Amino acid sequence: MSKNVGLIGRKLGSTQIFQEDGTVVPVTVLEMGPCTVVNRKTKERDGYTAISLGFGKANLKNTPKPEKGIYESLGVETPETVTEFRVESDTLEKFEIGQEVRVNDIFAEGITVDVTGTSKGRGFTGVMKRHNFHGAGTATHGTHEYKRHGGSIGMNMTPGRTLKGTKMPGQHGSKRTTTLNLKVAKILEDKNLLLIAGSVPGPNQGTITVRKAIKGRPPQA
Amino acid sequence: MSSPHPQIQALESSQIRELPSFRVGDSVKVHYLIREGEKERVQVFQGTVIRRTRGSIRGTFTVRKVAFGVGVERIFPSSSPRIQKLEVLGSGHVRQARLYYLRELRGKKARLRANPRHTASAVTSTKKN
Numbered sequence: 001m002s003k004n005v006g007l008i009g010r011k012l013g014s015t016q017i018f019q020e021d022g023t024v025v026p027v028t029v030l031e032m033g034p035c036t037v038v039n040r041k042t043k044e045r046d047g048y049t050a051i052s053l054g055f056g057k058a059n060l061k062n063t064p065k066p067e068k069g070i071y072e073s074l075g076v077e078t079p080e081t082v083t084e085f086r087v088e089s090d091t092l093e094k095f096e097i098g099q100e101v102r103v104n105d106i107f108a109e110g111i112t113v114d115v116t117g118t119s120k121g122r123g124f125t126g127v128m129k130r131h132n133f134h135g136a137g138t139a140t141h142g143t144h145e146y147k148r149h150g151g152s153i154g155m156n157m158t159p160g161r162t163l164k165g166t167k168m169p170g171q172h173g174s175k176r177t178t179t180l181n182l183k184v185a186k187i188l189e190d191k192n193l194l195l196i197a198g199s200v201p202g203p204n205q206g207t208i209t210v211r212k213a214i215k216g217r218p219p220q221a
Numbered sequence: 222m223s224s225p226h227p228q229i230q231a232l233e234s235s236q237i238r239e240l241p242s243f244r245v246g247d248s249v250k251v252h253y254l255i256r257e258g259e260k261e262r263v264q265v266f267q268g269t270v271i272r273r274t275r276g277s278i279r280g281t282f283t284v285r286k287v288a289f290g291v292g293v294e295r296i297f298p299s300s301s302p303r304i305q306k307l308e309v310l311g312s313g314h315v316r317q318a319r320l321y322y323l324r325e326l327r328g329k330k331a332r333l334r335a336n337p338r339h340t341a342s343a344v345t346s347t348k349k350n
Contacts, residue, residue, distance in 0.1 A: 012226040015233055016279055022254070022303035029229050193228065204226070 002114065005091055006211030007032045007106055008055035008083050009194065011117065013204045017186060017195065027185045027195040030115075030208065032107075034192060036076045037099045040092060041084070050086045051095050054079025055207075074098060081207050104189045112181045112213035117202035121174030126150075131167040177201040181216050233278040238300040240307050243282075245270050246315035246333055251284060251297060252306040263305050266295055269313065269333065271320035273299075285323060287331070292324060312336035 009032035016026050039052035058078040060068065071078045076098055095101075107113065127133040127150040135148045150169075154162040179201055186195040194210065202208060225233070243249055251266045268286030271294070280299040285292060297304060313333025323331055 013229050015225065015229050015277075017232075018236060018278075018298075018300065018302055020302070022301050024298060024301075029226070029232065031228065188232070191228065193232070 001086060002211055002214040003086055003088050003091075004114075004212040004214060005051065005085050005087050005106060006083075006113075006209050007035055007101060007103065007194075008053055008081055008207065008209050009033060010056075011200055011202055011204055011206050011208055012193075014199065025185050025197050026199075027197055028200040030194045030196060030200065030210065032103045032192055032194045032210065033101060034103075035101045036079065037095045037097050037101065038071065038074060038076060038079065038082060039084075040095065040097060042092070043089060048086065049089045049092045050084050051092060052082055052084045053101060054082045056080030083209055085211070102189070103187055103192055103194050106212070107184055107187060107194060107210070109184055109187055111184050112216060113184055113196065113210050114178055114180050114213050115182055115196065115200045115208055115210050116176065116178040117200060117206055117208035119173045119175050119177040119201045120203050122172040124170060125172040126169045127167060130169065130172040133167070181213050230277070236278050236300060238302070238304070240299060240304070241309055243270060243307070243309045244312070245273055245318055245320060246313035246336065248310045248313065249284060250306075250308040250310060251295075251304060252308075253297065254303040254305055267310075268293075268295075269320070269323065271323060272318075285320075 009030045012029040012031055014026065014028045016024050018024060033053075033055060035053040035055050037051055038054040041048060041050040041052075043049055054071075054076065056079055058080045060078060063078055068078055074097055122129065126148050128135050128148050131150075133150050136143055136146050136151075139147060150167070153166050153168065179199075182200070183197045184194065185197040187193070188195070196210075200208060224230075247270050248268065249270055252263050253266060254261055255264045266284055266286070268284040270282055271285045272283040274281050278300050281296050282299055283294055283296050285294045287293070312335070314336045315333060
């Protein structure tokens with residue numbers, strides 16, 4: 001499990017930037033934070049250590065009163081999204097409730113990050129789109145009305161049932177997805193923008209969380 | 222497709238480079254910084270613009286020339302910092318936005334008539350050539 005602290009944000013879209021030597025980098029623009037620390041979970045009280053970050057401004061009309069009360073007593077604005085980040089206890093000590101966390105507090109240009117979002121929903125799709133099946137290999141040799149099908153889904157009497165987990169048509173997308181080891185291309189501190197080289201799961205305007213990469217070596221400078 | 226988020230538009234326009242105005246059919250000289258191993262030098266690429274794509278920072282243009290009887294095309298990002306200089310030598314009379322038909326033509330047929338609307342610059346450049 002990742003114990004790296006992260007930030008919550010929103011995907012704005014993608015474009016490209018020119019590096020100083022003229023190389024073009026395709027980037028996804030993310031509006032990260034500023035986030036507010038809304039909760040701290042401690043070993044003594046909760047059995048584990050974590051911080052909760054809030055992002056955005058909630059529509060107060062649709063927020064339950066007990067929830068509003070929590071944030072009023074903390075003296076922070078009611079956030080739209082709250083995400084908990086499991087952290088080591090020494091990291092926890094660096095954060096206090098009500099503290100504002102900005103992009104450059106956590107990330108730096110050139111480091112690798114893991115980006116989590118909800119992938120674009122594709123609805124109920126067939127096996128060709130969902131699992132990259134090839135479909136019927138041919139439209140000739142007597143094949144008809146059978147082009148995008150998956151083929152066999154099992155054996156005969158042994159085992160006499162379709163195995164669990166067999167790839168079949170169904171809901172595709174709209175699922176929590178994490179892309180690992182994406183590189184931070186640029187940070188625009190004053191605008192709270194984080195530019196990530198490459199693509200990021202989910203639609204534009206989708207909520208995403210970014211944490212420092214859990215795997216791999218840090219990129220060479 | 223919806224237009225990009227205002228924040229992205231601002232980010233793009235902050236990087237846009239102003240080049241001298243040119244259009245499809247113009248003959249241009251592009252001074253482009255290229256890297257050879259460790260060294261960097263400026264290479265001049267002269268030819269006809271056969272295509273321009275728009276789109277703010279993402280725009281490109283394609284220059285075609287015939288070198289030693291072989292057609293050569295190069296795509297340049299319009300806002301690339303590697304473009305040292307762009308000279309517009311003349312303007313050709315064209316009726317298409319994409320001059321792909323030039324690829325099929327050889328020799329004298331592959332020339333473009335000078336653009337009457339840009340006579341002044343066009344004439345001087347013909348004399349030079």
